Amino acid sequence: MEKTTLKQRKMERKGSSMASVLSRRLGKRSLLGARVLGPPGAAPPLEPQAELLEGAAPQPFLASKDTSCQEQPKELLKAPGTSGLQQVAFQPGQKVCVWFGGQECTGLVERHSWAEDKVTVWLLDQKLQICCKAEEVWPAELQSPIPQAPPPEQGTQAPAYRPVSRNIDVPKRKSDAVEMDEMMAAMVLTSLSCSPVVQSPPGVETNFSASRAACDPWKESGDVSDSGSSTTSGHWSGSSGVSTPSPPHPQASPKYLGDAFGSPQTDNGFETDPDAFLLDEPAPRKRKNSVKVMYKCLWPNCGKVLRSIVGIKRHVKALHLGDTVDSDQFKREEDFYYTEVQMKEEATAAGGSTVDPAPAPSVASPPLAVLPPPPPKAQSSGPDHPGLESYLPSGALSKSAPGSFWHIQADHAYQALPSFQIPVSPHIYTSISWATAPSTASSLSPVRSRSLSFSEPQQPPPAMKSHLIVTSSARAQSSTRKARGEAKKCRKVYGIEHRDQWCTACRWKKACQRFLD
DNA sequence: CGTGCCGGGCA
DNA sequence: TGCCCGGCACG
Incomplete structure (x- = not known):
């Protein structure tokens, strides 16, 4: 009796002729149809x-013009309000200021995308590049925009610096x-x-x-x-x-x-x-x-x-x-x-x-x-x-x-x-x-x-320093139940109807072992 | 409410 | 031990 039912069930599962329940479910979840x-x-x-x-x-605009080199905190600019600025067209190479990490940083414009009104700025200080809204960037009215080629002689403004790397100033x-x-x-x-x-x-x-x-x-x-x-x-x-x-x-x-x-x-x-x-x-x-x-x-x-x-x-x-x-x-x-x-x-x-x-x-x-x-x-x-x-x-x-x-x-x-x-x-x-x-x-x-999916993902705060630690500790927090992995599990991937392709763990409703997270 | 999976039951 | 599922937690 029971055996039969069981078997039946199994069969149903295997054969794609899903029973009512199953199929209903299937229907609901557009899992498989939804290609x-x-x-x-x-x-x-x-x-x-x-x-x-x-x-x-x-x-590229080779980063040579590293005028500001290391001494960063040299507030180049004032520009108190970060916002109200005239929307200018930033040109590649132009020196600008931008708020980053809570402070005002100077950098060079990498490019200005009008479409999104975003400006990609290469921060000299942090040696990295950020992309922000145009209104968050204001020109550092200090120097003239440098087109693309490094000025032949930068000696004027840049002290002595030696090119460490070719394009990037290594930290x-x-x-x-x-x-x-x-x-x-x-x-x-x-x-x-x-x-x-x-x-x-x-x-x-x-x-x-x-x-x-x-x-x-x-x-x-x-x-x-x-x-x-x-x-x-x-x-x-x-x-x-x-x-x-x-x-x-x-x-x-x-x-x-x-x-x-x-x-x-x-x-x-x-x-x-x-x-x-x-x-x-x-x-x-x-x-x-x-x-x-x-x-x-x-x-x-x-x-x-x-x-x-x-x-x-x-x-x-x-x-x-x-x-x-x-x-x-x-x-x-x-x-x-x-x-x-x-x-x-x-x-x-x-x-x-x-x-x-x-x-x-x-x-x-x-x-x-x-x-x-x-x-x-x-x-x-x-x-x-x-x-x-x-x-x-x-x-x-x-x-x-x-x-x-x-x-x-x-x-x-x-x-x-x-x-x-x-x-x-x-x-x-x-x-x-x-x-x-x-x-x-x-x-x-x-x-x-x-x-790295551990559900406690990294948040994107600008201040990432301390983050490092935080993250790692947060990771450990899942003690009782495994934090739901966000990886797709067999069920999701294959759909219920292909249950036979699931990993056994999944079939048994155990922690998926195929897509572990 | 769907889903992942623990805990536990059955063969 | 293999298989399955109730049921809970999570999102």
Whole structure:
């Protein structure tokens, strides 16, 4: 009797002839039907934009004119009210003042986007770049706008300074606190990775130009549509630990990760996450390796990806940090300019043969989760959504995932699950896991990878310093019940009707082990 | 209200 | 031990 019923149920489940209840539910949740994701071709509304940007983005304007060098607090300006200003057209290179981090900072205009009325300013003091509303920026009526080329002789205003790096002034300030330096570096990093548009060092291998393309456009679009935290790219995490540079990936096959990772971007919603900054646009050729760990150069337009730390370090050092290798304070600097990228690849599911059972996405929750300071526009555009949830138009979770593609097998033993590991490496590193982001809908929506998702996300306060600590402590707070992971779980991904594809844990209503968060 | 998952029950 | 589900917490 009971047995039969049970069986029946099972059968029903398996056969897609769902019973009433189930189906009803299904109907409700548009899980599977909702395959969003426009027509294959239509996807890239980005493309053009990207190009545009690229084209438009002027020359770098090599940061040479570092007039203000280190002595920052030198209030260049008065400009008490930050607002009432005449809306001027800022030109690239123009010196301006802007409120940042509670204080007035001077910087150079990177570009002024009229469309959104935003100005991207490169802060000399902080060595980073922010993007804020035009009205929050006012010209520093001190100097004349410098077009784009560094003035031949800057001796006039700039004391002696030696170019440390080619375009970026590395946080080499002599402030005492070392941590500060590192933090700054992190910030720089962040900003770099998020808004590479800016400078484009001429002679660097633009091997990854695509990354730029991928990044910019949606940064841009984010701004335009004002969808909240637009600029969020991988999650950054810093770790000061100096050990085991090797992430726990069994089979990091050294492949050029260039392409790949975009699985069947043709039909299911699985598109690559725009934010993944590697993304080799042209060929969605799929590779079927599992996890690769690569090191990517974060220098503005250099997307060089190498397979070894040493290599990347050397690259950064040689190409970007230039000759400054000697002074040992730069010794470590290369660390800030590259990032570890872990790519997980799913076999294209030519039948579900797949890899990597457990540690599905390599989660990056480093020992001390470093704030990913929502890059630029932090304080400018009001309340940025702290949560990551903003990334999905909720309604639009395309269920996609009809079975085939990426299926991670191996569920069993859900409880013996190896809590995922956190690769710790000496450098700030990002781990990006595309695996899960069933990026849904339009490729526009900035779907973030779910790395580091610990629901207590980082808020984007401008003052990030103390943040660092806060974050890390906050993380630990989930004591009783696992804070609801925000990763899509099997149910969501596959839909109830494909329950047989869920991981066992999910099937048993246990903590999902496939998409752990 | 949907969903993730703990706790516990049944075979 | 494998499987399932009631029910609660979270969003």
